[in-house]
Amino acid sequence: MRFENQSADGAKRIAEEFLLATRMRRWDREALLSIGYYFSDVMAVVQSRQDRLPRQGAPRVPLPEGADAPAGLAETVLRRRSGRDFTGAPVSLDDIATVLRFAGGVTAEADIELADGAPLTMGFRTVPSAGGLYPVELWLAALNVTGLERGLHRYLPVEDALTAQAGPETLPELLASFDPQDGSIDFERAGAVLLLIGNPWRSMRKYGPRGMRSMFHESGGIAQNTHLAATGLGLQSVDFSGFYDDEAHAALHLDGVHRTLLHTVLLGAG
Numbered sequence: 001m002r003f004e005n006q007s008a009d010g011a012k013r014i015a016e017e018f019l020l021a022t023r024m025r026r027w028d029r030e031a032l033l034s035i036g037y038y039f040s041d042v043m044a045v046v047q048s049r050q051d052r053l054p055r056q057g058a059p060r061v062p063l064p065e066g067a068d069a070p071a072g073l074a075e076t077v078l079r080r081r082s083g084r085d086f087t088g089a090p091v092s093l094d095d096i097a098t099v100l101r102f103a104g105g106v107t108a109e110a111d112i113e114l115a116d117g118a119p120l121t122m123g124f125r126t127v128p129s130a131g132g133l134y135p136v137e138l139w140l141a142a143l144n145v146t147g148l149e150r151g152l153h154r155y156l157p158v159e160d161a162l163t164a165q166a167g168p169e170t171l172p173e174l175l176a177s178f179d180p181q182d183g184s185i186d187f188e189r190a191g192a193v194l195l196l197i198g199n200p201w202r203s204m205r206k207y208g209p210r211g212m213r214s215m216f217h218e219s220g221g222i223a224q225n226t227h228l229a230a231t232g233l234g235l236q237s238v239d240f241s242g243f244y245d246d247e248a249h250a251a252l253h254l255d256g257v258h259r260t261l262l263h264t265v266l267l268g269a270g
Contacts, residue, residue, distance in 0.1 A: 048120050051137070061164075069229060076228050080227055086186065086190050086269060090191060102226065106125055129214070133214075138196065139194075140155060152171070181242060193266055194266075195261060199258070226265045240265065
C-alpha cells in the first residue's frame with residue numbers, strides 16, 4: 001500500500017530525497033576543493049589527533065589483554081546468527097575488550113612527513129573509513145560486565161581504553177527508549193549494548209552530503225565485525241534499531257543531528 005500510494009498525499013519522500021541529495025556528480029568544484037584541502041598538512045595533523053581526548057576529566061579504564069576467539073574466519077562467518085536469548089549471566093571485560101578491538105580498534109600505524117619535515121603518526125582501524133575520518137564513535141552501555149562499573153562508557157581506540165560518559169542512573173532512561181514491540185528481547189538479561197554514535201559532519205565537511213553515505217557504510221562494517229567477534233567468543237549478539245530517537249538522544253545527551261545514535265548491537269551470554 002505504501003508503494004502503490006507513495007505520491008497520493010503529497011507527503012515528502014525523505015528517504016528517496018536522501019539518495020538524490022547525496023549523489024556525486026562530475027565537475028562538482030565545491031566537492032573537489034573540499035576533498036583537496038584534506039591533503040594539506042593542517043588536515044593531516046587534525047586526522048592524526050582524532051579521538052584523542054584530553055587526559056584531565058574522567059578516569060580511563062585500560063582494557064585487559066582480551067579473550068581469544070579460537071574459531072577461524074570461515075567457521076565464524078558460517079556460524080554467525082542473530083541471538084537474543086540472553087541468559088542474564090555476566091559478560092567478562094576480557095570478552096568486551098576483544099569485541100571493541102574487532103569493532104574499531106587501531107591495528108596499524110604509519111609515519112608520514114609534513115611539508116616542514118615534521119613527523120606525524122597516523123592510525124588505521126579494523127573497519128574501512130572514507131578518507132580515514134572515522135566519524136563513528138563506539139560507546140558501551142555496561143549492564144552486566146564483570147570488572148566494569150554499570151553505566152555508559154566511550155571506547156578510545158588510540159588509547160585502547162574506556163572512559164566514563166555517565167553513571168548507572170542513565171541506563172534505565174536509555175533502555176526505556178528501546179522498544180522490541182514483539183517482546184522478543186529482555187534487555188535486562190543482556191550484558192552490554194554497543195552504541196554506534198555518528199558525527200556526520202566529520203565526514204560531510206570533506207565529502208559534502210555524500211559523506212553521510214560513507215558514515216552509514218562504516219557503521220555497517222563496525223556492526224558486522226562486532227557480530228563476528230561475538231560469534232567467535234561464544235556470545236550472543238543481535239542488531240537493534242528499534243529505539244525512539246528523541247528519547248535515546250535525551251538519555252545520551254546528544255542533539256541528534258551533529259551527534260546522533262545510528263545503531264545498536266546487543267551483546268550477552270547465551
